Amino acid sequence: MTVKPPIFVALDYPNAAAAEALVEQLSPTDTGLKVGKELFTAAGPDFVKGLTKRGFNVFLDLKFHDIPNTVAKAVSAAAELGVGMVNVHASGGRRMMEAARQALSHYGQQAPDLIAVTVLTSMTDDELHEVGVRKPVSEQVSRLAALTADCGLDGVVCSAQEAVMLRQYTHQDFLLVTPGIRPEGTDSGDQRRIMTPVDAIQAGVSYLVIGRPITQAADPAAALASINKEINAVR
Numbered sequence: 001m002t003v004k005p006p007i008f009v010a011l012d013y014p015n016a017a018a019a020e021a022l023v024e025q026l027s028p029t030d031t032g033l034k035v036g037k038e039l040f041t042a043a044g045p046d047f048v049k050g051l052t053k054r055g056f057n058v059f060l061d062l063k064f065h066d067i068p069n070t071v072a073k074a075v076s077a078a079a080e081l082g083v084g085m086v087n088v089h090a091s092g093g094r095r096m097m098e099a100a101r102q103a104l105s106h107y108g109q110q111a112p113d114l115i116a117v118t119v120l121t122s123m124t125d126d127e128l129h130e131v132g133v134r135k136p137v138s139e140q141v142s143r144l145a146a147l148t149a150d151c152g153l154d155g156v157v158c159s160a161q162e163a164v165m166l167r168q169y170t171h172q173d174f175l176l177v178t179p180g181i182r183p184e185g186t187d188s189g190d191q192r193r194i195m196t197p198v199d200a201i202q203a204g205v206s207y208l209v210i211g212r213p214i215t216q217a218a219d220p221a222a223a224l225a226s227i228n229k230e231i232n233a234v235r
């Protein structure tokens with residue numbers, strides 16, 4: 001059975017060789033790996049299969065958002081790669097999420113966790129208003145998390161800033177998967193709703209997604225080890 005460490009390192013690299021240079025320094029017992037749009041587009045499904053065969057828990061972060069039939073087929077294709085987690089956008093709505101859930105039911109115990117993105121961690125209240133959602137981010141996250149749970153999905157992508165609020169009405173097993181993690185003193189970059197690893201764990205998140213604070217560190221493996229040490233002290 002695949003080990004499921006609390007961190008997913010976001011392999012946001014332009015090609016397989018660049019990603020591999022980091023992966024070969026990592027162990028599946030210390031971290032999961034997240035493959036997103038950049039690396040998947042460059043390196044493809046075979047690269048993802050290679051990671052799962054080496055025992056890594058892989059989160060395929062392609063954020064599917066399309067008509068129900070297309071998303072159902074896409075999450076099934078992800079399951080065929082052996083990944084442990086796959087996601088859709090909750091704003092695709094109920095029928096889309098239910099179709100994805102139904103498609104994965106064929107995989108039984110082997111099905112990847114199916115989660116839905118609420119509001120991207122790069123977004124602020126003002127940016128949400130600009131795209132026509134005239135409510136605070138926290139309210140929209142809450143609404144989409146409730147819809148996601150009602151559609152039978154396993155959890156959501158949200159900011160760790162929303163974890164305490166969401167834990168008030170979600171089951172402990174409902175996954176809160178949180179990018180926008182920034183250790184003290186690291187650059188927030190384009191992220192807006194951020195939290196430190198320790199604060200996030202204490203707020204009740206299930207998984208931390210961490211990219212640049214690890215991948216752009218002088219010694220990425222050491223940066224990961226240091227974060228693991230910090231969070232293990234409070235788990």
Ligand SMILES: O=c1ccn([C@@H]2O[C@H](COP(=O)(O)O)[C@@H](O)[C@H]2O)c(=O)[nH]1
Binds near residue numbers: 036157
């Ligand atoms: O709301 C979201 C959803 C996904 N992401 C992804 O997580 C990583 C974060 O990387 P950092 O370098 O730590 O900022 C990245 O792959 C995003 O595509 C997110 O940030 N927010």
